[in-house]
Amino acid sequence: MELKRLNSDVISKIRSSFNVSNVAQCVFELICNSLDAKASSVAVRVNLISFKIQIADNGEGITKGNMELIGLRYMTNKCRTLKEFQKQLNTYGYRGESLASIIENSIKVSISSRSTGSSETFIKTMGKDVNIEVKTTKFRPSIGTTVTVFGFMSNIPVRQKRVIDEIELEGVKKCLENLIIINPMTSFSLRNDATGLLLLKSPKNADIIGSFRSLHQDINDSFELLKVSKHKVTIEGLFHKDFSLSKKYQYIYVNKRPVNSPKLQNHILKLFQKKYFAQNHPIYETKKYPMYVFHIRCPSSIVDILSNSIKSEVEFQSWDVIMACTDKILNTFLGLNEQKIEKMSLYSPEEVSCGVSKVFGAVQGRAFKRKSDEAFEKENNVEKGKNSKTEKVLSPGTDPTQAYEIYDSGKDLVKPSEHKKIVSILRKPLEIKVNRESKIKKQKSYIETDLNQPYHTSEGLDKEFLYSKPNSNEIQGKNFLLDKFLRSAQISNDLDQVLKLVILMSVLKRSWNRILLLKKTLKII
Template structure:
């Protein structure tokens, strides 16, 4: 049974960066305003995320790592996240099958923090009281220690760190009201944004002023296909080797190749050969229209009226781009 669980978990958690993505989502769900991430050896030795969110109650420690417990938990009754994300409460359970997982957490109500370790989704010992501030620290150690083949298939620690940094960068731009910090163990922060910041400031901090100073804002509110899209795109004075596309659909970081390709095509007409734009877009769709049957690791998303929505977005961006060019 453990072997089967482990294989299933390995499907959900494919590499350090997507384990971290799930952990960041959890911290955001917990209404944190500050999220600090520490990484050792590309996330394989250590992946730690500390937030100041609502915390986990002592009584819930027992079940947070069981699969599909999501909506049973006390602090989370009002969350609309299931309909928004279509994701099924298995991130912590999966991580506990393929790594050493420790959780430290304190809620507002509890007098002190509690710490507990998990093996194969079970508490190892009852939660131990300790001192600590409100919020949650999730410590993931020795990821894939029991999956040597998976571990071998990963890239170098430097490349895995790059993927982690990419995920943190994108979340930090999208969630500009929240302070993010990312550092390699014992080094100074690689990424640091301040709370109550804004998208442009964070793009400047993380992606540089060359991009930030060329940004054009866009905002679409379409009643026909019931969607909103807003964000920033670079104008034709800026180009980069690869298309940097930060896409959030209903606040979840996703890929949508159809949209990506069609935006890139717009720029192809105006940019020098082999150069590409930077686009950050927050797209909001009726959750009922998003294909929720995608597995949590397949970040590729499809939705109803995809072709029409993509065309509407693309033509708006093209108009903006031409306007800025004159």
């Protein structure tokens, strides 16, 4: 028989490449486009009677020129060359296929958008029986894009019929939840357009703890945030100190994309079980599960994500690095490698390549147990209630550069019982309000000026740092305590009190700036 190309409608039905073929996946892909366009607000409407899906965002919009090309397969503004593709992409999209696939599977798709700097709003409607042209439309008061899909899955009516509203909506909700957690600075809403009911609403949050708690209000905020880097892999982990009866509080992401990885989930569970096995903790006996958000960042070239559903399967080129980082972060959280971390000096190469970040420092708290007061005193050769080293360091006339050396020697100059007190003070949220803009500015200047933070310089992280609140809280916390210290130094003749605050400062941050301030202050006294 003669060799002939299949008709395009047949191709669209059987094509084996990327195909958006269920409602949750369609919503996921469209929200990802909004997030890639830097939207800070995304509204989703789903009608499972008419199969109409609408996503409206306040992102950067689409220019008239791009509007002409949008919807064609492999048209994308996110990635072009293989080199770009192999880097750690900062976008969800890169293949330029989802819109084309959604158009193929629907009656029509209409996109209206007003781009940044434009005073006009353009609309383009695409579909099999539609005359495709870009028109100007009613002026949109704000910048952004609205994508409306009419008659989704109209070319697969059997699948349309099989849709059970509740199950499908549950899938859409789950998909949104996954994106809400990892995109805390974006507000989301999901409405069932057939009933008018609001199914989900999440406000803009300052950080990932906020977005987690906006979805799970029953969960308290006993979280610990840790970060580990090795080679080109960075893992940020948010762990809760309690357990749950279900696995639903376990979120795993790779480059912000929600993924399904039973292998990683089981590995994490085993580490928890190992810790609690000896203690006969309920996690081992009754099925109790840890609660966490686990975010792996790595170059796209070492990971394979099969994006065939909203929670993609994930495969790594080398699981060894991933598992090593996972062990490190979990053992730190569980207090299993306390020795190793306590002994690490601030800028040791080990810490830079594979250590637990001090980005969050004392404000976030770290998961290691302290020795008893007695053991501490014995080890540091300190008389009960007296720390000879601090006295030596801070006696008037001492060269503060020496003080710095001692602070940085890796030895703990604070008694275990005092440390507990200090940590509890630091954990209290500070009542300092800053508006969003100044917050961002502060954070930026911190990144630029504080070269002591190696993790900010690792690839991709300086551009976009998810956990903004702990970070800015940390700065605010330090400034607050520094301020307290300076004030108390001015009014107090009680050297003991000043010494305590100095120790506090040294625990907080061993930075030159503060040591210099210390020097000045000591001169004042």
